[in-house]
Amino acid sequence: MEKKSVSVVTNCHICNILNNEILDKSINEWLIDHYSGEHIEPLSIAALTNRFNEQLLQYYFLKQHPNIDPTFDFEVLREYLQEVYLDNDDHIDSKLFSIGNSIIKHFELDPIFLSTRLVAPHTMQHHLQNCLAIRPDKLSSEESLHVKFLQATEFAHKILQSPLDIAINNGLASADTQIDIYIKDITTGEMRPIKEWITKISKGRVI
Ligand SMILES: [Zn+2]
Structure with a gap:
């Protein structure tokens, strides 16, 4: 009998990303350690969300360009997408804008696609507290x-x-x-x- 891989769809965006193997499930352990602050300096939900989103951007970049070494910092790309496509901020830092814009152009990335992949801090909070059942210590x-x-x-x-x-x-x-x-x-x-x-x-x- 043919073995089918069943992907479990949950109502948690982060769980869906992990179940679909977009990012490795081991990231959950990293999140638990950094959120609980038990063994390591704790990070805020915002910081955890940012690091998670940077990993996501890296995944989509490598999917589009499997053989290209990204020569930029994913933190910059994440900040650019957030400010320009999500926050609708009128006052975008001009340096960030020009660097972000040149990354998008140079690598022919789709900023709308990428910005809609990013998870929001409240999604991260839901995932940490409900799916992983952890509380900061x-x-x-x-x-x-x-x-x-x-x-x-x-x-x-x-x-x-x-x-x-x-x-x-x-x-x-x-x-x-x-x-x-x-x-x-x-x-x-x-x-x-x-x-x-x-x-x-x-x-x-x-x-
Ligand atoms: Zn979840």
């Missing part, structure tokens, strides 16, 4: 909390700086006035600079 979520606190602090500094500059220019505040954000313990009344506090909580110390 506690450490990486603490690390991301650390980053969020630092970003929020920087943002607060930024939005306070502009009215402060106006106040200084109008002689309402002295020129050596500086913004400093503190965290207050309402029980002890102790004040701590926020950056010091963030560093302490991210080292897991109880304050």
Whole structure:
């Protein structure tokens, strides 16, 4: 009896890519390691999606040009396709545009075909959490909390700086006035600079 290969179609775009052997299933192990952050520096969903998409672009390039050594960086091609064909961004970096455009022309690639192959971050999130059933570990979520606190602090500094500059220019505040954000313990009344506090909580110390 003839043996037929059955390709399983799922509702997950990434699983379909792997089931159709467009990319090797071993990429799942790479995703698990980098998403869980158990043995290795964790990567964000966006970074995992980008690396996955670059592998996809490499696959389609080699399918079209099996004997040509790609002389460019797939990260550049991915960024170009994303910005020009997916994000509809009006402000495309002119250097990225000219490099991306020349890769497309030189290798006679089909940018619309390629850009519609790319997977979106929410697809990656679905695949990681539902198909592979993994969650980022506690450490990486603490690390991301650390980053969020630092970003929020920087943002607060930024939005306070502009009215402060106006106040200084109008002689309402002295020129050596500086913004400093503190965290207050309402029980002890102790004040701590926020950056010091963030560093302490991210080292897991109880304050
Ligand atoms: Zn999946």
